[in-house]
Amino acid sequence: MVVATVATLVVAGVASLFMAWSIGAGSSGSTPFAPAVGANAISVMRAGLVVGVLGLLGAILQGANVTEAVGTELIGGVTLTAGAAIVALITAAVLVAIGVFAGYPIATAFTVTGAVVGVGLAMGGDPAWPKYVEIMTLWVLTPFVGGGVAYAVARSLLGDRLPERALTAGLAGIVGAIVANVGFALLGPEGEQASISTALGPGLGVGEAGALAVTVAIAALVAIAVYADLGRDRAGAQRRFLLAMGGLVAFSAGGSQVGLAIGPLVPIFSDVGVPLWALLVGGGAGLLAGSWTGAPRMIKAIAQDYASMGPRRSIAALIPSFAIAQIAVAFGIPVSFNEIIVSAIVGAGYAAGDAGVSRAKMGYTVFAWVASLVGSFVLGFGIYSAVQLVV
Known part of the structure; x- marks a missing residue:
């Protein structure tokens, strides 16, 4: 009996690592630096190496919220068994891997969520409607909000109405304010996260206003640094800002996507x-392996096939992507980084008068997103039900 239990856990762990590899090779490994690659700010291979390390750090420092949501909040009335987790993870991982090798960014969050809900209902669980409404709201709004903000920012950066140097510095300040309020596991008590502003704010002796003061200070410092850098070397400063944004998005991807790989194991x-931290480390290592071995193919696809991107349009795409990703992490919502980044790239691309946006590629991608959600749900439900009948 003990041997059978250990064997089941090993199989579940291997399925989770396969899922983590697929995610690293697909969404979390390819999307964060795709705009930077499209703008020739970094090479494809170097982007894959950097995003893997940052994704690992994000998984360890921010991965708990989404991991617990995927593992315990998608189905009510039942707890996922090892067999159910294996079916869900393998089903989702195979679909994502097909997308990686076909060159289409399958929405990982859609496949994992669909598969987990499918096997959960096959087990006799109850639908978690409030969580579904929360998830679907973010999924539906992401293309419009992310793409719309990217379009507006790109239009502002490309136009002549506002001074580009001051506008770019202001955008950097907004990013700094977001970073100041991002939760990190190392800053909070055991089992919780805390932000830089909440960790440092109380030490200022100004009560609840301390967190706001820290946020304003960090935003101002970042804005001033970027403004000064643009004055010295405009092209170089744009490249550095773009790479910094890619790094932030890669970190956020690790914090979000690791939960899709290890959540069912919780x-x-x-x-x-x-302990949860051990699962996060293992899942992060799987993301790292996927980024280093499989991500370059998808980085090229996203960077070149959806729209022609310059540095300013790439910056415009990554700013809303980072903000949406952190909102999802904070609320424990599984979100597709392919949906976030592709929508933002298309929005920023249209700001330059189409700018090579591929409507055909976008249409196929949207179809793949919907098909991955429906297909993973049907396959998860069907395969687990068949397994139960056989067993």
């Missing part, structure tokens, strides 16, 4: 005493 491994 109920299983917690029963045998495996």
